[in-house]
Amino acid sequence: MANPSGTRGSITHVIFDMDGLLLDTEKFYTEVQEIILARYNKTFDWSLKAKMMGKKAIEAARVFVEETGINDLLTAEEFLVEREKMLQNLFQTTELMPGASRLIRHLHANGIPICVASGSHRHHFELKTQRHGEVFSMMHHVVLGDDPEVKQGKPSPDIFLAAAKRFEGGPVDPHKILVFEDAPSGVAAAKNAGMLQFDKQTAEDLVACAFAVAEVLVSSVSCCRFAVMVPDPRLESSFHEAADQVLSSLLDFNPSDWGLPPFQDVSS
Template sequence: MNGDAAVSAVILDMDGTLLNTELLTKDVLKDLLARYGKEVDYKKEGMRLGVTHKESRIAIIKDYDLPISPEQFTEEIMPMYREKWLLAQALPGANRLIKHLHSKKVPFALASNSITKNVEAKVSHQPGWSKYFSIVLGSDQVKSGKPSPDIFLEAANRMGVNAACCLVIEDSLTGVKAGKAAGMKVVAVPSLPSESNDFSVADIVLHSLLELQPEVWGLPPFEDWVDGALPIEPIYFRGLYRNGLLHEFAGDGASGLPDQVFGFYFGWAKDESSNILKILMSVKWDGGSCSLKKVINICLVDGSNEATSDQDMQIMLVGYIGRQSNKENSASEKELLEENKVIAKGALDSSAFTNHSSTRSFL
């Protein structure tokens, strides 16, 4: 654990950290700008991730030379956002973490750069969250939003703990900077994988909340692993299977595979002939010359060595094994793959996972 003070409380960001709202709403600005004959600059918008709406709307109007006032911009875009928020789902590991902190009586708070009424609306759409989150802070409750430390300091104050004893979990660089400015320890889980290298200011950078190890920070450890495998809330998506690779079909943000899914997972696949296959899936990001590309490998856990190529597959992931290996040689990768296939097969045949098999449903 970094630093001298022991962690005794946790502060969570919402959008892109707990909820898939970042992916879900990525085309909202594009749709609004289209009304004015403008095209969105995704690189520029990525740099605005985590900034308050009040601040970003002024910059957007200026950058795209929009003939509207900040107030008109808000009136036009907010209904579009609210419609998407209704579809928001918890990101992998979010519910697990919230329930764990609650059951272990670890104080935790929600601190978002959105205004409070929008934060509360999103919380109300998630089963149980209104009960779990007794402290919900929006940027309108403090003098300045992130990257100012105000909202995190206020969260610590309301929990009755010293700022140095707080662990912040954030997806944006803006939020990470705010947490460090507050003198807190910070875990970064970037919602944009391409920006992972920019988070050196954080104490640790993870690909997803499933990688979080509370005991590293002096908090109670998770106790839900079963023989090297972690049961997860089912993740559904579709893709074209071809020669061991799965080419994901573009989802609507609610049904697609979250970018925070990384490493080794297992579950079931349903092919075009309605065959149900036990699978091990690995997800990694391949850095090309200009951008990162998601690479999804699928292999069968038992049965034939290869599924028929060029198949539309429906995927249901029910377990997580771990992140990709840092080892680069192919022999080590093959060994890891074989080890994980054994873990996946054992898990899918065990009582901890068979409850999914009787209620399997696919998109």
């Protein structure tokens, strides 16, 4: 595991993924995709799921029709239309993942700036969060897949770069940001963002960027941002390797591991 031990203790800001990490919504995508594939006598599996999760809707849709070989029968755009009604009904029943409320409330109460970076688009975000307004109101900001700055979905770093920039006084030093993710593409995006954090608009930034690249080359580490992964247990374990810490549940997160204020309670 790519864990740079000894440098974990200076986290000041946290970026949360949403689907499958804070909200138990990945099961809805799986359910609907299983129904659609069954119409073509095909089955949905976790190797395909791993390639789709975390991406923008149209990007995931292209993966779906191409990888399953149904693209002659159903285009990515038609797939999105076909699944939409089912998803909209399911999203209205969305529950928080175990430990999500506790962690968000804890960080917010301790003045740690937190935000969301989700590939989900605005309309779906509103449906998924409509029963969880209080906890989401604690986010400093939310960056979504249809944000104009998010040209490409995860694993492109666009969404994490935008999220890091929008904190007060941003962009925040990538070493001080902890990203929580459930998806392989999300962990990769966070890592890619760590390497590309610097905005190459000034000479000073160019120098800083050169130092960052040199650091990467010298250390043979492909990134400098930290990612905690909370994967579904059905995800193949080789996908865990890029993360700095892998947890079975947000309930297992220990803020002290990262220099964050410890929980004062012992419950979830």
